[in-house]
Amino acid sequence: MLSVKNLHASVEGTAILNGINLEIKPGEVHAIMGPNGSGKSTLASVLAGREEYEVTAGEVTFKGKDLLELSPEDRAREGVFLAFQYPVEIPGVSSTNFLRTAVNQVREYRGQEPLDAVKFLSLMKEKMKLVEIDQKLLSRALNEGFSGGEKKKNEIFQMAVLEPTLSILDETDSGLDIDALKVVAHGVNQLKSKDNATIVVTHYQRLLDYIVPDYVHVLFNGQIVKSGTKELALELEEKGYDWIKDEVSGTAV
Amino acid sequence: MTLSLKKDHKLLDLFLKSESVKTDLPAFSDLKAESRLVLEKAGFPVAKSEEYKYTNISKKIADTIENPYAPYPISGLEKVEIQKELIQSIDGYRIIINNGTPDFNLSDAGDGLFDVDYFTDLDPSEVKEIGKIEKSEKDPFSALNTLSFTQGIKINIPEGSVIKKPLLLVNYVKADENGSCIHPRVFIKAGKNSQATIIELSIYLNEETVFVNSVSEWDVAQNAHIRHYKLQDGHKHTLEVHNTGANVHRDANLTSVVMSLEAGMIRNNLSLNLNASNCEGNMYGLYLLNGKTHVDNHTNVDHTQPHCQSNELYKGILTDHSRGVFNGKIFVRQIAQKTNAFQQNNNILLSEDATVNTKPQLEIWADDVKCSHGCTTGQLDEEALFYLRARGIGKESARALLLYAFAGEVLDKISVAPFKKYCEKLVHERLGGSY
Numbered sequence: 001m002l003s004v005k006n007l008h009a010s011v012e013g014t015a016i017l018n019g020i021n022l023e024i025k026p027g028e029v030h031a032i033m034g035p036n037g038s039g040k041s042t043l044a045s046v047l048a049g050r051e052e053y054e055v056t057a058g059e060v061t062f063k064g065k066d067l068l069e070l071s072p073e074d075r076a077r078e079g080v081f082l083a084f085q086y087p088v089e090i091p092g093v094s095s096t097n098f099l100r101t102a103v104n105q106v107r108e109y110r111g112q113e114p115l116d117a118v119k120f121l122s123l124m125k126e127k128m129k130l131v132e133i134d135q136k137l138l139s140r141a142l143n144e145g146f147s148g149g150e151k152k153k154n155e156i157f158q159m160a161v162l163e164p165t166l167s168i169l170d171e172t173d174s175g176l177d178i179d180a181l182k183v184v185a186h187g188v189n190q191l192k193s194k195d196n197a198t199i200v201v202t203h204y205q206r207l208l209d210y211i212v213p214d215y216v217h218v219l220f221n222g223q224i225v226k227s228g229t230k231e232l233a234l235e236l237e238e239k240g241y242d243w244i245k246d247e248v249s250g251t252a253v
Numbered sequence: 254m255t256l257s258l259k260k261d262h263k264l265l266d267l268f269l270k271s272e273s274v275k276t277d278l279p280a281f282s283d284l285k286a287e288s289r290l291v292l293e294k295a296g297f298p299v300a301k302s303e304e305y306k307y308t309n310i311s312k313k314i315a316d317t318i319e320n321p322y323a324p325y326p327i328s329g330l331e332k333v334e335i336q337k338e339l340i341q342s343i344d345g346y347r348i349i350i351n352n353g354t355p356d357f358n359l360s361d362a363g364d365g366l367f368d369v370d371y372f373t374d375l376d377p378s379e380v381k382e383i384g385k386i387e388k389s390e391k392d393p394f395s396a397l398n399t400l401s402f403t404q405g406i407k408i409n410i411p412e413g414s415v416i417k418k419p420l421l422l423v424n425y426v427k428a429d430e431n432g433s434c435i436h437p438r439v440f441i442k443a444g445k446n447s448q449a450t451i452i453e454l455s456i457y458l459n460e461e462t463v464f465v466n467s468v469s470e471w472d473v474a475q476n477a478h479i480r481h482y483k484l485q486d487g488h489k490h491t492l493e494v495h496n497t498g499a500n501v502h503r504d505a506n507l508t509s510v511v512m513s514l515e516a517g518m519i520r521n522n523l524s525l526n527l528n529a530s531n532c533e534g535n536m537y538g539l540y541l542l543n544g545k546t547h548v549d550n551h552t553n554v555d556h557t558q559p560h561c562q563s564n565e566l567y568k569g570i571l572t573d574h575s576r577g578v579f580n581g582k583i584f585v586r587q588i589a590q591k592t593n594a595f596q597q598n599n600n601i602l603l604s605e606d607a608t609v610n611t612k613p614q615l616e617i618w619a620d621d622v623k624c625s626h627g628c629t630t631g632q633l634d635e636e637a638l639f640y641l642r643a644r645g646i647g648k649e650s651a652r653a654l655l656l657y658a659f660a661g662e663v664l665d666k667i668s669v670a671p672f673k674k675y676c677e678k679l680v681h682e683r684l685g686g687s688y
């Protein structure tokens with residue numbers, strides 16, 4: 001589904017991603033871990049199409065298409081979803097109006113009829129239940145004044161409504177208490193199918209107890225320096241990242 | 254007679270000369286003589302004048318207005334299509350001004366809720382009130398209006414009158430070979446405990462260069478609640494100066510919303526005198542500018558008594574080579590304790606050549622007050638734009654959604670639903686994008 005080959009990216013002339021290779025097949029869950037500043041969010045942003053990042057080398061194909069050629073909106077319409085590490089507050093734009101616009105533009109791209117108000121509302125209701133999000137939140141302006149946890153829940157709610165094929169969750173678990181974490185994980189698991197895939201970026205192995213990954217990758221200095229199964233996450237939790245850093249510098253010598 | 258104006262001629266000569274051929278209004282001769290003296294002394298603002306330093310409208314008028322006289326009244330106004338479409342969508346009392354002269358034949362009667370009178374029909378005691386709120390010394394263009402108006406209207410809302418439907422003050426404007434300068438004049442007296450909403454708009458019947466120089470005076474009596482919405486949606490060759498002054502009395506409330514969507518150059522001077530305790534003045538504005546349009550909002554709120562509140566929010570979206578100017582003066586006099594005064598001016602620049610000059614000017618002599626002000630000028634929020642696009646919303650609609658949300662905060666201040674809808678439609682069209 002997603003194939004990342006030798007991806008290099010920089011921002012304002014500084015190289016941040018230095019040759020990422022990643023293969024993701026339908027039905028898989030990949031966890032990406034790594035120290036602060038290693039480039040996890042940058043990778044997520046580059047995949048979602050943020051324009052500040054310049055891809056200097058490499059290629060990314062998504063469902064056979066050259067992803068890097070597509071605008072951010074077309075990537076979303078193709079089925080890429082990024083749950084932001086820091087969701088943006090957008091005063092004056094109502095959550096409902098925003099989501100309806102998004103849903104219908106995605107549908108239009110896929111040659112589907114737009115949802116009318118009634119159908120849209122029932123879709124909202126169904127997904128609200130799934131992520132246990134309060135109706136009151138959605139009657140407010142998008143993310144405005146939401147708590148950290150509410151913002152993260154809202155990301156998963158949007159994901160549920162948009163039903164992407166590839167979801168990239170950038171630290172969706174950070175700042176969530178254990179109950180909210182369970183709800184979010186439950187939502188993600190409910191949406192999992194053999195046709196879609198998920199990338200979870202996280203610092204905490206705790207999340208991976210609920211969203212069980214098929215693979216765990218460690219990102220360091222803009223490269224995936226180690227990949228393994230879920231046991232790797234446990235090892236990282238226990239030992240931190242230093243041993244990996246040592247390993248990397250060891251091989252470099 | 255046509256008088257061609259060259260750059261090097263003084264605007265003053267031009268207008269004073271044009272004035273001398275006008276029919277005089279005996280009841281107003283003293284007032285006019287006084288304003289003439291004021292104007293002769295002060296002259297029109299030049300590039301260096303502090304109050305007009307970003308808005309050299311004098312030069313603009315001198316450069317483009319060839320003929321300082323008023324055009325003839327427009328004939329066949331009752332048949333004008335545009336009147337049906339827009340004006341009749343709003344269920345209200347129409348007051349029609351034809352090239353600066355009120356036309357009562359086309360206007361609606363006030364159902365006993367209010368009266369409209371020509372200035373020439375006023376009692377001497379009423380005549381005395383004219384020019385007291387908007388004094389000639391305050392602004393040369395205000396003085397010019399006082400000197401030049403040939404008729405005016407007084408809208409009298411009697412004590413206790415609650416007018417549910419809005420009053421629609423419609424200025425029809427059409428420059429012609431006779432002239433292209435119009436000096437509309439309105440005096441509104443809102444009696445004790447009265448309530449009214451006044452919507453003011455101008456309809457330009459051609460795209461000739463025209464100079465509209467209006468003065469409105471508002472006397473808002475005790476516990477009156479008045480809302481004033483003004484839509485400025487002309488064309489690229491309008492030059493406009495609007496002087497609006499209000500005296501707001503005890504427990505009264507005046508809300509002004511000014512939307513400037515299309516013009517050549519506009520200068521709005523809005524001043525509220527909060528003259529007694531517990532009154533409230535609200536000033537809101539929205540300007541969407543493109544091309545070379547230049548809009549300057551100068552506001553002034555004077556807190557002269559304790560326990561009053563003023564709120565001010567002006568927002569602008571500017572593109573191309575347009576220019577916006579905002580100057581907000583807030584005075585809080587020494588006895589005006591417990592004053593609340595808030596002011597905000599926010600601008601979004603969509604092009605590198607658009608500019609905004611914004612300046613808050615607070616002079617506070619009282620010590621127990623809550624005052625805040627802030628101004629921002631920036632680009633569209635790129636983070637927000639990316640967020641929306643990352644959800645599948647196209648770039649153009651995402652931009653429109655964000656800009657509309659920005660403008661919406663001002664549009665939300667309009668309480669008359671069909672008029673709000675009409676303004677929303679105009680703003681939507683301007684901001685583009687389908688969503």
Ligand SMILES: Nc1ncnc2c1ncn2[C@@H]1O[C@H](COP(=O)(O)OP(=O)(O)OP(=O)(O)O)[C@@H](O)[C@H]1O
Nearest residue numbers: 011012016034035036037038039040041042043052
């Ligand atoms: N727009 C930018 N301008 C300059 N530097 C940037 C920009 N975005 C990211 N960086 C830098 O790139 C590096 C990688 O950042 P990134 O946000 O991808 O890290 P991360 O792995 O997600 O970290 P965290 O765990 O803290 O979220 C950091 O050193 C960061 O400062």
Ligand SMILES: [Mg+2]
Nearest residue numbers: 040041042085
């Ligand atoms: Mg990050």
